[in-house]
Amino acid sequence: xxxxxxxxxxxxxxxxxxxxxxxxxxxxxxxxxxxxxxxxxxxxxxxxxxxxxxxxxxxxxxxxxxxxxxxxxxxxxxxxxxxxxxxxxxxxxxxxxxxxxxxxxxxxxxxxxxxx
Amino acid sequence: xxxxxxxxxxxxxxxxxxxxxxxxxxxxxxxxxxxxxxxxxxxxxxxxxxxxxxxxxxxxxxxxxxxxxxxxxxxxxxxxxxxxxxxxxxxxxxxxxxxxxxxxxxxxxxxxxx
Numbered sequence: 001x002x003x004x005x006x007x008x009x010x011x012x013x014x015x016x017x018x019x020x021x022x023x024x025x026x027x028x029x030x031x032x033x034x035x036x037x038x039x040x041x042x043x044x045x046x047x048x049x050x051x052x053x054x055x056x057x058x059x060x061x062x063x064x065x066x067x068x069x070x071x072x073x074x075x076x077x078x079x080x081x082x083x084x085x086x087x088x089x090x091x092x093x094x095x096x097x098x099x100x101x102x103x104x105x106x107x108x109x110x111x112x113x114x115x116x
Numbered sequence: 117x118x119x120x121x122x123x124x125x126x127x128x129x130x131x132x133x134x135x136x137x138x139x140x141x142x143x144x145x146x147x148x149x150x151x152x153x154x155x156x157x158x159x160x161x162x163x164x165x166x167x168x169x170x171x172x173x174x175x176x177x178x179x180x181x182x183x184x185x186x187x188x189x190x191x192x193x194x195x196x197x198x199x200x201x202x203x204x205x206x207x208x209x210x211x212x213x214x215x216x217x218x219x220x221x222x223x224x225x226x227x228x229x230x
Binding site: 034041043044045049091093095105107108109110112 | 157158159210217218219220221222223
């Protein structure tokens with residue numbers, strides 16, 4: 001089956017630094033990728049939708065200048081948390097869609113971000 | 117807007133017993149419905165999905181779910197639970213009209229007693 005690789009699996013950083021998370025589709029071209037955020041013991045909240053070659057669409061309440069999303073190719077999308085603060089500590093998960101149908105949606109394994 | 121409710125935050129079940137996880141959704145048209153399982157610190161694994169047709173859907177790991185339009189429900193069941201089924205379970209709804217975004221329920225944590 002299709003595989004989505006997310007890297008790194010976990011990262012610890014100092015407050016004020018920026019962190020980049022990569023999401024790659026390994027055996028298919030992902031026209032659309034989604035980025036979710038999950039706080040401990042809570043559900044996944046959609047942050048943004050990125051389409052290859054265009055600007056990401058952010059959900060209400062998500063700061064686009066803080067969470068930079070780049071989807072420069074059909075196999076790679078990146079989420080950069082800029083000037084990270086402890087409240088940005090969370091589990092971030094990407095998903096990738098290979099076609100227009102919602103069933104072709106695959107999730108990465110997630111990235112645990114801890115900001116000290 | 118679409119929404120999903122999982123009424124049970126925690127469920128404890130004995131190994132070998134049956135399991136049912138509730139999911140209610142709200143959406144104006146026929147939704148696409150999903151059940152995912154998440155182990156601690158891990159991503160999501162798709163258990164099963166419903167798009168159309170037979171309202172009883174079979175999934176992996178012995179799970180099944182039944183779509184009931186009249187009740188706006190998509191409950192997940194397993195006849196006999198194994199210790200490895202202990203995890204967090206998420207119900208999700210998606211629709212083409214919503215750009216194929218998934219909206220997740222709050223999740224149900226399943227604990228399995230020996």
